[in-house]
Amino acid sequence: MSGHSKWATTKHQKAVVDARRAKSFAKLIKNIEVAARLGGGDVDGNPTLFDAIQKAKKTSVPKDNIDRAVKRGSGAESGGANYETLMYEAYGPAGIAMLIECLTDNRNRSASEVRVAVTRNGGTMADAGSTARVFSRKGIVTLTKQQDGRSVAEDDILEATLDADPEDVNDLGDTFEVVADPANLVALRTAVQAAGLDYDSAEVSFVPEFTQEVDGPTAEKVMKIIDALEDSDDVQNVYANFDASDEVLASIS
Numbered sequence: 391m392s393g394h395s396k397w398a399t400t401k402h403q404k405a406v407v408d409a410r411r412a413k414s415f416a417k418l419i420k421n422i423e424v425a426a427r428l429g430g431g432d433v434d435g436n437p438t439l440f441d442a443i444q445k446a447k448k449t450s451v452p453k454d455n456i457d458r459a460v461k462r463g464s465g466a467e468s469g470g471a472n473y474e475t476l477m478y479e480a481y482g483p484a485g486i487a488m489l490i491e492c493l494t495d496n497r498n499r500s501a502s503e504v505r506v507a508v509t510r511n512g513g514t515m516a517d518a519g520s521t522a523r524v525f526s527r528k529g530i531v532t533l534t535k536q537q538d539g540r541s542v543a544e545d546d547i548l549e550a551t552l553d554a555d556p557e558d559v560n561d562l563g564d565t566f567e568v569v570a571d572p573a574n575l576v577a578l579r580t581a582v583q584a585a586g587l588d589y590d591s592a593e594v595s596f597v598p599e600f601t602q603e604v605d606g607p608t609a610e611k612v613m614k615i616i617d618a619l620e621d622s623d624d625v626q627n628v629y630a631n632f633d634a635s636d637e638v639l640a641s642i643s
């Protein structure tokens with residue numbers, strides 16, 4: 391049942407590093423604000439807000455910032471923006487499919503920043519549906535293998551989450567990634583908690599149906615586009631269907 395994507399591993403490690411940046415803090419805060427606006431500020435009654443706060447805490451976002459975001463989103467405090475989710479599609483070098491998720495209060499700004507980041511770094515924008523068909527929405531829970539002095543095995547996770555109907559468990563090196571239908575995300579996360587396991591994040595993501603192995607120069611070009619996109623405050627996530635050997639990824643890290 392376990393799979394291993396070297397790019398998924400690198401992306402997870404990269405996210406841990408990026409999460410320490412002030413820019414990434416702002417993106418996490420934006421997620422909290424939107425979750426509170428859509429489902430209310432009661433964490434117990436809003437699982438999306440619960441997971442957004444959990445992810446922010448795991449990446450050391452200050453509690454005061456989190457609390458203010460919840461208040462802005464729920465209307466308890468003024469100053470909240472009207473954010474909307476936008477999806478853009480693009481192709482990287484060698485036909486790599488890319489899906490770019492934005493959370494923005496200015497459509498024109500987002501469109502411009504995404505187009506510039508893609509085209510100036512060797513990619514091309516794609517028509518709606520061109521690359522989206524390569525990806526599927528999945529609920530994903532990530533958790534570390536070492537918890538409270540003990541090692542968590544794949545069998546431990548499968549046993550704990552069996553009733554939540556997990557589709558896959560991926561080994562990402564220091565962490566496991568548990569994949570399920572998006573409708574089962576809350577049940578999956580709850581099952582992990584009930585088993586006494588701590589998790590890093592629980593969120594709906596886009597997973598490629600297939601990946602394309604690339605060489606060093608191509609991987610470097612793809613990463614250049616991804617880095618440029620992630621420099622935009624509006625870009626929340628970038629998904630790409632490429633993979634590369636350990637040696638290639640190490641050479642560009």
